[in-house]
Amino acid sequence: MPIDDTAAIRISAFDNVPPFARGLVRDLRVRWALEEIGRDYGLHYLDAMKPKPPEYRDWQPFGQVPAFDDGQVRLFESGAILLYLGEQDERLLPRDPAQRWAATSWLLAALNSVEPALIQIVNLDFFLAGQPWAADAQPVFVDMARGKLKSTEAALGEREWFAGPFSIADIMMTCVLRNIDHTDVLSAYPALAAFKARAEARPAFQRALADQLAGFREPA
Numbered sequence: 001m002p003i004d005d006t007a008a009i010r011i012s013a014f015d016n017v018p019p020f021a022r023g024l025v026r027d028l029r030v031r032w033a034l035e036e037i038g039r040d041y042g043l044h045y046l047d048a049m050k051p052k053p054p055e056y057r058d059w060q061p062f063g064q065v066p067a068f069d070d071g072q073v074r075l076f077e078s079g080a081i082l083l084y085l086g087e088q089d090e091r092l093l094p095r096d097p098a099q100r101w102a103a104t105s106w107l108l109a110a111l112n113s114v115e116p117a118l119i120q121i122v123n124l125d126f127f128l129a130g131q132p133w134a135a136d137a138q139p140v141f142v143d144m145a146r147g148k149l150k151s152t153e154a155a156l157g158e159r160e161w162f163a164g165p166f167s168i169a170d171i172m173m174t175c176v177l178r179n180i181d182h183t184d185v186l187s188a189y190p191a192l193a194a195f196k197a198r199a200e201a202r203p204a205f206q207r208a209l210a211d212q213l214a215g216f217r218e219p220a
């Protein structure tokens with residue numbers, strides 16, 4: 001059980017989010033990476049529904065989660081945190097330069113190319129659903145997402161993982177794809193859906209997810 005309040009590593013997380021966000025909050029990416037390498041961590045909980053304490057912005061300038069502190073460095077941005085952990089353990093980031101940079105490319109592609117396209121659907125379906133233009137915008141956003149998913153699936157081809165062995169690229173891509181779990185959009189990309197299912201079947205993912213869900217104060 002890597003949650004240990006005496007651990008050197010501390011990450012920030014929410015203990016209260018709306019039901020649709022449970023299992024999707026981005027501290028999951030960090031918890032999963034830590035589970036993969038069996039490293040303990042403690043939690044700094046915040047309430048997503050309330051203003052963040054001003055001093056928290058010294059740690060995470062946008063008042064968001066996750067932020068990370070291991071006593072050596074304090075950092076924020078889930079991608080930066082995964083790269084930092086990958087630097088320390090080849091089970092997260094291969095040492096072979098070609099694989100290492102492929103994994104880095106795919107981690108950034110998940111964050112910068114795929115996630116922005118998928119997040120538009122999340123924003124529309126959950127935050128902007130009441131807007132009079134929402135129904136017209138939905139197919140446009142879904143089309144944009146489909147373009148990115150098609151390219152991502154083509155690039156994955158028949159490989160098991162994005163960059164050789166399992167890596168932080170696969171953690172990031174899986175978490176990004178989970179953003180549209182409330183839709184059936186991914187089902188049109190069976191190889192990508194199978195990749196996601198393979199990643200989610202990993203015991204480390206299952207433990208990280210269960211721990212995030214257990215950390216919410218109110219049951220969904």
Ligand SMILES: N[C@@H](CCC(=O)N[C@@H](CS)C(=O)NCC(=O)O)C(=O)O
Nearest residue numbers: 024025026063064065066077078079
């Ligand atoms: N680019 C950041 C995004 C972090 C982010 O969006 N966190 C969300 C939770 S998943 C958050 O804290 N939302 C509350 C807010 O923006 O105030 C990362 O990947 O770490």
